[in-house]
Amino acid sequence: MITIDSTIEGVQSTFGEISDLLNPEGFHIGSGYTYEHGYFDKPLDWEEEHGYRYYLRIPAFAVKGEIGHPKATIRLGKPFIIKHEFLTTNDHRGDIGIASALVNQFTEPLPTEDAEIDEKWISRGTSTVQLVEKKISHLK
Template sequence: MKLTDYHFPDKEIGFGRLLGIMQNHGFVIGEHWDYERVTFDLQMPDESDPGTFYLRVPAYAIDGDIPHDETTVKIMTPLLGRHYYPHGVEYGEDENFPGKIVNKSKQKLATVDEELND
């Protein structure tokens, strides 16, 4: 599910600053980063619903190589997905996400958005 209500898609920022902001809000760098692309993932388990949910914020390098602090990256549209064992995370628009997970995702993105604009 794409989450499009935020100002940071297409925002350009230094990787070091973005990394600090995302880590301060509980995100970790996804395992499949390379020198051009990176994802920041936030795991959100829900005891009342089987599966684990992930909020993912992708970015890609436009000047320099990841993971150098001075590299300029462009942030892309955040995604909300659900993990299905053993297949992985599904980000489909037809997924039925619990309201509290969607709200938590939107709140988290709003606080990140505020800090990016400071």
């Protein structure tokens, strides 16, 4: 994981306004969000075809209301780049049985906290953060 110092850290606005500014840049709220926090994710390697992905993530924390509600007030955290790697074959660690097949239909992500991130993705992520800083500078 590579953190990126940015002026967007600490910016507060409504979930709807921030989403409207970030969505056209390819950011989407990740599916694993809770009502208290989540991440605006943007894949950095959209043109690559391989079994892992690099993402720029901007953390979002609920200040008033719930993440996902357009009028909720949220605060942005420090952006970072992460390598999120998935197995592209069957997960041989999975349980066997009908219940397992219904619940564990996808492979587990591989641990990537210590994964090296190529300068190409760091540069692309940093440039994207600079663009976001310009787009949301009026919210400070």
